[in-house]
Amino acid sequence: MENTASAMASMEKLDHSNQAFPVSEFIDEYDASSGGIYPSHWHREMELQIILAGSARYTVNGETYVVKEGNALYIAPNAIHQSNSLEPGTVGYNLVILPVLFTRILKNIHCEQYSLPLTMLQPSAFLITADSKTGFSILETMRRMYYTENSNHAYELFLLQNLLGIWRSLLALFPKPASNAADSPKLLKENRMRNMLEYIHENFFQPVTISQIAASANISRSECFRCFSDMSHITPMEYLNQYRMFEATRQLTTTNKPITDICYAVGFNSTSYFSKEFKKIYQMTPREYRESKKI
Structure with a gap:
């Protein structure tokens, strides 16, 4: 290929x-x-x-x-x-x-x-x-x-x-472009979402709250939930968990770190909960996932 x-x-x-x-x-x-x-x-x-x-x-x-x-x-x-x-x-x-x-x-x-x-x-x-x-x-x-x-x-x-x-x-x-005023509600929501995603990407490895995510875009908690629902169709904490798991898969396949270390490195404070949530998404344990990716 x-x-x-x-x-x-x-x-x-x-x-x-x-x-x-x-x-x-x-x-x-x-x-x-x-x-x-x-x-x-x-x-x-x-x-x-x-x-x-x-x-x-x-x-x-x-x-x-x-x-x-x-x-x-x-x-x-x-x-x-x-x-x-x-x-x-x-x-x-x-x-x-x-x-x-x-x-x-x-x-x-x-x-x-x-x-x-x-x-x-x-x-x-x-x-x-x-x-x-x-x-x-x-x-x-x-x-x-x-x-x-x-x-x-x-x-x-x-x-x-x-x-x-x-x-x-x-x-x-392409369809004819619509009006694209810099202060349009849609663009405002997109900019807020980018700020919140950036905050999560930079802080996923430590405890993160809804209030902190909302504050990164200078909005209320309820507006934070609306942004994630409209833009990604999931809640802020579901996205945080999804991103942590995505980062965990990267570390499982590109490093030799112990699984316990990866668990803490991506923001979880319980290895059993990490394994449970990982299996819920990937239908296998972190160890099984690492083994399945070995050539």
């Missing part, structure tokens, strides 16, 4: 190997038998994912999209999104692109109007299917990109040519 990389690399802060050409490719190998959940996060890049096998559910800024095999999803820069596999063996091919790649080129040729969806962040997501010729063309292009070896001659030019073609096609499919 070409262009493989850890799915963890698609979380929040991406390290593009070539800053002058800020495009990265990843393979997301979902594993439904062990959860297959990627908690809510965001990043400054736009993202395109085509599902090569299986199917996945995405929640983007509170809207749900089911992406079936052969279909793809566009996610705007800074959109808060999460995903989970819907069946065993789900695999996706991801492209993450800093908007400056397009905006720089379009500015140089005085075509800035074609970068409006990136600067207005609308739409926040768009499902790409083969129902139209344009959608079919995008999907075929993404499949061709997946199967092309990145060692090929002038590979960056190959990527750029195809990405510009995809963007042109997406512009034809």
Whole structure:
């Protein structure tokens, strides 16, 4: 399988190997038998994912999209999104692109109007299917990109040519952007959610309360619950637990730390409770999970 990389690399802060050409490719190998959940996060890049096998559910800024095999999803820069596999063996091919790649080129040729969806962040997501010729063309292009070896001659030019073609096609499919005032209720809620997620990501390893999460966005506890319900369809504490478990799986597969140490490192103060909650999500104990990931 070409262009493989850890799915963890698609979380929040991406390290593009070539800053002058800020495009990265990843393979997301979902594993439904062990959860297959990627908690809510965001990043400054736009993202395109085509599902090569299986199917996945995405929640983007509170809207749900089911992406079936052969279909793809566009996610705007800074959109808060999460995903989970819907069946065993789900695999996706991801492209993450800093908007400056397009905006720089379009500015140089005085075509800035074609970068409006990136600067207005609308739409926040768009499902790409083969129902139209344009959608079919995008999907075929993404499949061709997946199967092309990145060692090929002038590979960056190959990527750029195809990405510009995809963007042109997406512009034809995108709905007309609505008003996007900086103080709109939706944008305000998204900004609050980003602040709260950032607080959790930076403090998950220690005791965290609803009041602390709410305070990070300068809102009440009740508004905190509303934000999480609208944007992620779970409670703040459910998200905290989900993120702790996600971090636990990372440490179980990338370190040799004792399971007890991992339990405390991700914010739990009881190994028995940690194991119980872990098994509830992943259908196996932490030890069994670690063993299942060994090659």
